[in-house]
Amino acid sequence: MSLPAFDTVDSFRQFRQGLSGSVGLVPTMGFLHAGHLSLIEAAQAENDHVVVSIFVNPTQFAQGEDLDSYPRDLPRDLALLESAGVSGVFMPTPDQMYPAGFQTYVTVEHLTAGLEGAQRPTHFRGVTTVVSKLFNIVQADRAYFGQKDAQQVVVIRRMVADLNLPVKIEVCPILREDDGLAMSSRNVYLSETDRKRALAINQALKSAGELYANGERNPDQFRNIIRKQLKQQARIEPDYVSVADARTLVECINATSAPLLVSVAAQVGKPRLLDNCLLPIELNTRVGVTATLGAI
Numbered sequence: 001m002s003l004p005a006f007d008t009v010d011s012f013r014q015f016r017q018g019l020s021g022s023v024g025l026v027p028t029m030g031f032l033h034a035g036h037l038s039l040i041e042a043a044q045a046e047n048d049h050v051v052v053s054i055f056v057n058p059t060q061f062a063q064g065e066d067l068d069s070y071p072r073d074l075p076r077d078l079a080l081l082e083s084a085g086v087s088g089v090f091m092p093t094p095d096q097m098y099p100a101g102f103q104t105y106v107t108v109e110h111l112t113a114g115l116e117g118a119q120r121p122t123h124f125r126g127v128t129t130v131v132s133k134l135f136n137i138v139q140a141d142r143a144y145f146g147q148k149d150a151q152q153v154v155v156i157r158r159m160v161a162d163l164n165l166p167v168k169i170e171v172c173p174i175l176r177e178d179d180g181l182a183m184s185s186r187n188v189y190l191s192e193t194d195r196k197r198a199l200a201i202n203q204a205l206k207s208a209g210e211l212y213a214n215g216e217r218n219p220d221q222f223r224n225i226i227r228k229q230l231k232q233q234a235r236i237e238p239d240y241v242s243v244a245d246a247r248t249l250v251e252c253i254n255a256t257s258a259p260l261l262v263s264v265a266a267q268v269g270k271p272r273l274l275d276n277c278l279l280p281i282e283l284n285t286r287v288g289v290t291a292t293l294g295a296i
């Protein structure tokens, strides 16, 4: 394997010093799938070098969540990244990122209160802390994130603006399986029957999109149709069904002309899955290399 891969901050920094031209960073937790590869492709189109980080970040998992059982396959990931032609991989050990005595965290306030933040109160503090550290270590010109984790995108954009971080955030669309299931490393935990049931999530989002296209603007109608369709499937337990202003993430009570982020988090058998769409639906169309939340 000739792909340069580094598990310490110092060795990565030395490698980084030798890269000339622009650098795009794709942060991941590994167990790569085509969704991750689409971020890498977008990064390759715009940068001289692409660096991928692989780090299952302990601080974004709460006690009792799936940190230990999160799927991992480093040899497979490295083979995929080598054939994708990335310039280097940063795959630090937890003690490299959180050495003894670590006590500094980055928090984004209001945007982290709802949605995932309401279900997972310490999650975003872990995300913004590790992403800040990755930005400091990798010194990328651009960083690529998926619309799949829409709240994460909104929170990271806020952090970058608030802290004047010298990196441009690019947002890439959700890559889906042919049948519409949003790709996710956690899909590997779906049994065959649960995988079929999980399709109801994307279908319900599409139904909300159809209502919107037919002129409906009452946010409760979108929530209702989604909840109704999810209820028809056994073993889908929604954590939330949200219709929020896509910029502020404030839950919508009244009809509004603001772009809407419609999102669902649901336990489907073993894994907890996320999916979302923007309304109006045209916002989901890829525009150049940025799209979705990148367009608003």
Ligand code: AMP
Binding pocket: 027, 028, 029, 030, 035, 036, 038, 039, 144, 145, 146, 147, 148, 149, 172, 173, 174, 175, 176, 182, 183, 184, 185
């Ligand atoms: P993860 O490894 O799950 O932390 O994801 C790393 C990055 O890939 C994040 O920016 C995700 O939003 C993005 N990502 C995950 N799934 C998809 C997908 N299906 N399509 C596009 N991007 C994705």
